[in-house]
Amino acid sequence: MDSEHRIPVAGLLLALIGSAAPFAAGLSWELSLGLLLVWGCSLFILPSPETRTQSTAPTAEAMRATFAQIIEHSATPLMLTVGNRVVNANNATRTTLGAHVIGQDVRVALRHPNAVELLDSGRNGETVVTGLVRRQDIWRISQVQSDLGFNVVELTNRTAEADVSRAHTDFVANASHELRTPLASILGYIETLQEAPGSIDSKTSTRFLEIIHREAQRMQNLVSDLMSLSRVEAEKHDLPETNVDLGALVRRAAVEGAGHERRNRLTMHCKPDIVVRGDAQQLEQLVRNLVDNALKYGAADGPVTVELTRYGVGNAQLSVADTGDGIPAEHIPLLTRRFYRTDPGRSRAAGGTGLGLAIVKHIVERHQGRLDIESTPGQGTRVSARLPMVETDPSQSLPEQAGATGGLPPEEDVGVHG
Structure with missing residues (x-):
């Protein structure tokens, strides 16, 4: 007989003895009978200790629901499956595979032979699949069995x-x-x-x-x-902390990048009082690389214009423009890749390494700026770097300002051409 429906013999005997005691003591039999009825009925109405323990224990379904709440906001896609059926999928899974995955056969949802083999095996393990969401992406799929009647399937993106x-x-x-x-x-x-x-x-x-x-x-x-x-x-994650007079730095670095023999091709327009928080050495390299590229790949003996202006609210913009042949549109998104060249033969003949714009891109990113490249075939190319400015008190001098003009007289701030 089920423990929940067992007759409490020991309890009944104890109730009988306990209710007989008042009658033996000379009290009315009605009192003894009433006590016996109340005591005996309570044995059948109140649950046993075992039953009370079972009723308070959480069910497997309740445990699964709790686990689903815990994993809901995990950044890793996680699914709970029962008999290969997806019963719960967290937000990351629904974003990756779609909300329709809930209720679906997990083997159909993943659609990959390696994944199907792992899921059909019913064992703990992992496998690697490609093209799960997009072509060429790589995912590790793990399956872990629980003692609560469901399995946990984890998807880890290994593409990066x-x-x-x-x-x-x-x-x-x-x-x-x-x-x-x-x-x-x-x-x-x-x-x-x-x-x-x-x-x-x-x-x-x-x-x-x-x-x-x-x-x-x-x-x-x-x-x-x-x-x-x-x-x-x-150093790309180390934000610069030094205030730099960008105007003085651009004037000096542009002339150094051009060299004495090409200096007469430069035209510079630099607004005063533009200060950025930056690494002076890297910013000088940025300017030198942009100027050198424009002089190398622009029109032979053609002018190169260097401009430093304020852009929008709180930004400075450095632009270097040439008057060369320009760059076809399909090449522009690839120009900042390492060793990428639109014309390898011409680049090597000019002494280029294919790394100049890659270095520029990383410097701009470290300074929390933005790099833009605009080019019109037959007219030339303009490369612009936007950097956040620092508003400073004009009365305060900057350490970088000492000797920053590199020997250029003040009147050459506008126009070094000729």
């Missing part, structure tokens, strides 16, 4: 990790290729000079040495840019 790993592999391969090309050229000319030292005339020997020097300089520039990119990436 794979992209980083692939980017590192591509970066090493590209860097190795870029270094190998000039190195092979250097070694080839050196071997030629060593094998026939007496048979090569002075003019040819001088030409070989010039090529060796040019290729060595190219390698040095590449290594320097690689080190700069590495430093910028390492």
Whole structure:
């Protein structure tokens, strides 16, 4: 017989003895009978201790509902399944796979042979699938069985990790290729000079040495840019804390980027009293890279305009524009990738490393700014960097202002052209 419907024999005997005691003591039999009836009935009406324990214990369904509430706001997609049927899916899962996943067969929801094999096995484990949400994305699917009659299925997006790993592999391969090309050229000319030292005339020997020097300089520039990119990436989460007079810095860095032989092609327009919170060394590199690119790839002997103005509310905008051939629209989104070139032959001939705009992009990002590239084929290209300004008291001097003009007289703030 079920424990809930068992006759409480011991309780009845105790009730009988307890109710007989008043009658034996000389009280009326009606009192003894009433006591017996009340006591006996209470044994059948009140639940037993075991029944009370069972009634207060949470059911599996209640536990599942509680667990569903706990995982609802987790950033990781999680599902609860019973017999391969999705009974609960948190917000991250509904965003990733759609709200219709609830009530669906989990194997149909995931639609991947590896996932189906894991889910059909009914065991704890994990597998990796591709293309779960978008083509080429990578997900790890884990299944854990619980003692409450349901399984927990977890989806972990591994696409970003794979992209980083692939980017590192591509970066090493590209860097190795870029270094190998000039190195092979250097070694080839050196071997030629060593094998026939007496048979090569002075003019040819001088030409070989010039090529060796040019290729060595190219390698040095590449290594320097690689080190700069590495430093910028390492510091990208460290916000600069120093106030920098951007106008003085732009004037100095632009002239340095142009060099003495190209300085006459520059035209500069810099508004005064523009201060940003930044890393002066990196901001100088940003200006030098933009000016050097414009002079290299713009029209031969054509002017390059450098402008520093206020933009909107609380922003400064540095723009560098050339009058070259321009860049086709399909190339513009790719220009800040490492080693990307629209014309590899021309870039290498000009001494470019393919890293200049990648460095610029990381510097702008570290300074919480924005980089824009506009180009019209046949008219030229304009690259603009917007940076948040710092409002300062004009009476306070900035440490970076000392010697910031780099020898330029004040009247050259507007126009270094010619």
